[in-house]
Amino acid sequence: MFNHLLSLLIWLPVVGAIPVLLAGSTRPDLARWLSLLVAVLTFVVSLFLLLQYKPDTGGMQLTESYLWIASWGVHYGLAVDGISVALILMTTFVGILVIVGAWQVIQDKPHQYMAAMLMLEGLLIGVFCATDALLFYALFEAILIPMFILIGVWGGPRRVYATLKFFIYTFFGSVFMLIALLYLYQKAHTFDLATLAALPLTMKEQTWIFFAFLIAFAIKVPMVPVHTWLPDAHVEAPTGGSVVLAAVMLKVGTYGMLRFILPIVPDAGDHFAWIIIVLSLIAIVYIGYVALVQEDMKKLVAYSSVAHMGFVTLGIFIGFLLVRESGNTTMAMLGMQGAMVQMISHGFVSGAMFTCIGVMYDRTHTRLIKDYGGVINVMPWFGFFYVLFAMANCGLPGTSGFVGEFMVILASFAANPWIALFAAFTLIIGAGYTLWLVKRVLWGEVTNEHVAHMKEINGRETFVLVAFAAAVLAIGIWPQPLVHLMDSSVSQLVQQLAIHKI
Amino acid sequence: MPTLNDILIMLPEFYLVAAACLLLLLDAFVKPEQRPQLHWIAIAVLLVGIYLVVVGQPEQAVTAFGGMFVRDDVAEILKVFALGTTAMVFVYARPYLIDRKLLGGEFYTLMIFAVIGIMLLVSAGNLVTVYLGLELLSLSSYALVAINRDAKLPPEAAIKYFVLGALASGMLLYGMSMVYGASGMGGRPTLDLAQLHHVMSYTTAPTLLLFGLIFMIVGIGFKLGAAPFHMWIPDVYQGAPTPVTTFIASGSKLAAFGMAWRLLDGGLGDLSQHWQLMLAVLAVISLAIGNLVAIVQTNLKRMLAYSTISHMGYLLLGLSAAGPEGYAAAMFYAICYALMGVAAFGVILALSRAGFECEEIADFKGLNQKSPWMAFLMLLAMFSLAGVPPLFGFWAKVLVLEAAIHANMLWLAIVGIVFAIIGLYYYLHVIKVMYFDKPVDGSSVSLQQDKPLRIVLSLNALSLLALGLYWGPLLGWCRRAFGL
Numbered sequence: 001m002f003n004h005l006l007s008l009l010i011w012l013p014v015v016g017a018i019p020v021l022l023a024g025s026t027r028p029d030l031a032r033w034l035s036l037l038v039a040v041l042t043f044v045v046s047l048f049l050l051l052q053y054k055p056d057t058g059g060m061q062l063t064e065s066y067l068w069i070a071s072w073g074v075h076y077g078l079a080v081d082g083i084s085v086a087l088i089l090m091t092t093f094v095g096i097l098v099i100v101g102a103w104q105v106i107q108d109k110p111h112q113y114m115a116a117m118l119m120l121e122g123l124l125i126g127v128f129c130a131t132d133a134l135l136f137y138a139l140f141e142a143i144l145i146p147m148f149i150l151i152g153v154w155g156g157p158r159r160v161y162a163t164l165k166f167f168i169y170t171f172f173g174s175v176f177m178l179i180a181l182l183y184l185y186q187k188a189h190t191f192d193l194a195t196l197a198a199l200p201l202t203m204k205e206q207t208w209i210f211f212a213f214l215i216a217f218a219i220k221v222p223m224v225p226v227h228t229w230l231p232d233a234h235v236e237a238p239t240g241g242s243v244v245l246a247a248v249m250l251k252v253g254t255y256g257m258l259r260f261i262l263p264i265v266p267d268a269g270d271h272f273a274w275i276i277i278v279l280s281l282i283a284i285v286y287i288g289y290v291a292l293v294q295e296d297m298k299k300l301v302a303y304s305s306v307a308h309m310g311f312v313t314l315g316i317f318i319g320f321l322l323v324r325e326s327g328n329t330t331m332a333m334l335g336m337q338g339a340m341v342q343m344i345s346h347g348f349v350s351g352a353m354f355t356c357i358g359v360m361y362d363r364t365h366t367r368l369i370k371d372y373g374g375v376i377n378v379m380p381w382f383g384f385f386y387v388l389f390a391m392a393n394c395g396l397p398g399t400s401g402f403v404g405e406f407m408v409i410l411a412s413f414a415a416n417p418w419i420a421l422f423a424a425f426t427l428i429i430g431a432g433y434t435l436w437l438v439k440r441v442l443w444g445e446v447t448n449e450h451v452a453h454m455k456e457i458n459g460r461e462t463f464v465l466v467a468f469a470a471a472v473l474a475i476g477i478w479p480q481p482l483v484h485l486m487d488s489s490v491s492q493l494v495q496q497l498a499i500h501k502i
Numbered sequence: 503m504p505t506l507n508d509i510l511i512m513l514p515e516f517y518l519v520a521a522a523c524l525l526l527l528l529d530a531f532v533k534p535e536q537r538p539q540l541h542w543i544a545i546a547v548l549l550v551g552i553y554l555v556v557v558g559q560p561e562q563a564v565t566a567f568g569g570m571f572v573r574d575d576v577a578e579i580l581k582v583f584a585l586g587t588t589a590m591v592f593v594y595a596r597p598y599l600i601d602r603k604l605l606g607g608e609f610y611t612l613m614i615f616a617v618i619g620i621m622l623l624v625s626a627g628n629l630v631t632v633y634l635g636l637e638l639l640s641l642s643s644y645a646l647v648a649i650n651r652d653a654k655l656p657p658e659a660a661i662k663y664f665v666l667g668a669l670a671s672g673m674l675l676y677g678m679s680m681v682y683g684a685s686g687m688g689g690r691p692t693l694d695l696a697q698l699h700h701v702m703s704y705t706t707a708p709t710l711l712l713f714g715l716i717f718m719i720v721g722i723g724f725k726l727g728a729a730p731f732h733m734w735i736p737d738v739y740q741g742a743p744t745p746v747t748t749f750i751a752s753g754s755k756l757a758a759f760g761m762a763w764r765l766l767d768g769g770l771g772d773l774s775q776h777w778q779l780m781l782a783v784l785a786v787i788s789l790a791i792g793n794l795v796a797i798v799q800t801n802l803k804r805m806l807a808y809s810t811i812s813h814m815g816y817l818l819l820g821l822s823a824a825g826p827e828g829y830a831a832a833m834f835y836a837i838c839y840a841l842m843g844v845a846a847f848g849v850i851l852a853l854s855r856a857g858f859e860c861e862e863i864a865d866f867k868g869l870n871q872k873s874p875w876m877a878f879l880m881l882l883a884m885f886s887l888a889g890v891p892p893l894f895g896f897w898a899k900v901l902v903l904e905a906a907i908h909a910n911m912l913w914l915a916i917v918g919i920v921f922a923i924i925g926l927y928y929y930l931h932v933i934k935v936m937y938f939d940k941p942v943d944g945s946s947v948s949l950q951q952d953k954p955l956r957i958v959l960s961l962n963a964l965s966l967l968a969l970g971l972y973w974g975p976l977l978g979w980c981r982r983a984f985g986l
Binding site for chain 2: 025068069070071072074109112134137138139141142144145148149152153159160163164167168171172175176178179182183185186
């Protein structure tokens, strides 16, 4: 059984969605419990994965490979390294929380909602362990289907616009990646990522392939200027959809960069690293200012997600500068590690922020900041969690948000103090928009009738928030296990940065 | 003199001719209340046909009647799927035909004759056989489109189909005569496709040959429904009774691929450098017109008609690669499209009932509320047509794109992929209507309760998912047929 652990992780939620669907609209409670059972089982299996994975050895482990399409040499190939394991654990963890979070909130066709969530979870896990480029691509695209349904059916008033934009935008990006993959297939006659990584390519080829990959992943991350789908999708998505979108789906973009851009086109990556670095800094600074003026809480958090993901891309690509220009592998390691920690941390923090907004939205049915004020007076416990996550969002030491950002800023200082200067702007702007949000929503007198009637969080909501808080604090106070888990994989990535393929 | 062996090679075709005639007789002699039973006999006839095709398949390609008829693996695959999809059309059509009092021998006999036309066409080893098969298919199709003769649209559609179809047949025939003429200049005139293959090397009239090629491409383009020879498609798709549309969208496309391959690769393979670019241009125009015009359609059948045009563009992408890889990809695409088309039209048939065609996109509003299962099947068909993984349609697109890149036509692959993004919109629109819109009050989509229809349709749509997850064997089968 244990050599099929990864397959089990992918297929358990996907197949588990079928009984949930069959449980049908007539027995919604059965559907809810079934989906919770599946999600918990998946989480338990992912804990086994953690035990099985040997972080000291590094490399791809728990490999599964079967010939899938014989005439094309496509493999159903799965394997994980430390980064994948961390992302998979986060996915399964968040998977439970969104199902618990949607328990009462989704009253319309709950079985379909839960089934879509489970399928999404399974496909996302698949993306994080595919070692065959075509398999990766298929899963990468397939995650759009459940998300499209989730936003479109259970979303807000402008859900149709948002979900169509989301689908077409992301589809647009990824098709160019498909062309690039087919081109690579012509040269290598395989889609195996390890083989593609060793394939020599001229600079011209690398450039085209780099941009084809970049457009696919930049839209997913999303990076400036192709981030415009994100605020719409977030605002209109149901709470659970927003949580998965922010916590897991955005990471698919940066994960793809690690798996495709870094190993396959390292020289083009180095040559164009400045583009990514500039775009990341724009995301950090400019999008931070954009977040400041938002009137919709979800939009604010969505923009802050773009800014935080800017740290991830910065941390990854600053490595090129460090390794290739000054040979500073230690600092490149630090930056890459920071990016990885930031990925995981942002998953929990943004997920928690969206959950908090969802909790308020369920009570008042508005997301506008001006409709709130003095929430802390009626919901003190909720206020406690909200402030905690807000602090994590602006990177307070002791929370997970601090660790990653600090490491990335340190690394970029070694590359170029100017980059570090702009990156460090986030400490001010991030604090600005988050604290101002907290001030307007939580503090002060109760401003209106609706707020006065808000009820304190119930047990279910408390469970979700406590779980998120535990994760945020655990990474913030003791990041060592997480860093250790990814350490050898990160150092391998950094070694790849130095390889010339021309 | 035809030998027994010749007849054995053509046994499936002879058997179907006999069965179709028998069906016509039965229809004339059975009591009216027993006529619905013909339905099951007709399905059995097709299934036995599949059996005969598969069982009698020789190891190597063989010819009969002095090279007029070729029985090879390509023909086998196309025949199996043509017969299979037609049997599916029969199953889906039954409640529709009963509601409109069309159920009877004519429908089944004409359909079977059309299938015989397909079988001849895909097995043709001679220009005459191509033409015979094409005419048998076309004439049966014209009559089938007009089968509901009391309604307003079908006769109009049939006339359009007939006039344009006759014109295209004329073009094809004219082209064939030029090719025949060119083959006679500098050698012995021939109609045999295998011998025509080398005409280019010895003919003293290469220009005439090229002219013939162009006229033949017009005929092929018409049969495929590739732009700019697509004008008949929207009107016929919309005007024809839905079961007939389903047939034209499935079996007929397989035939068109078979014909294109026999003529272009078999007969005029030496001219591939000339027709390659022509097909590429047809592909680009089809992709553009099909995808762009489909966006504004409000009638689902018409939208699917334009979507067919764009899908034929993808098929041409594979054909224009002009190599076994490309042909295998194009055949894979044709099979995939046939299965998707049958599924999409099958849902329309399942939702239609007496006096209600359920063919406007608005008729699907809120389908997920009323019938989640049907909505789900349609969702599979739409995502597959749009080419979203993990569904079957995605892999078919990947294959033709790969074939185009393989043939050094990266630009064509990029055009293809860009139009795939544009095309995505209108398929998503159907899903949006089914899932995100509220049902209109007063409209009551009541499902056909026909059990076989529901079961076969479910299997059909789920097969799009299953083949999407595991398409290796089918691809292997297609590639083996082209010697890969």
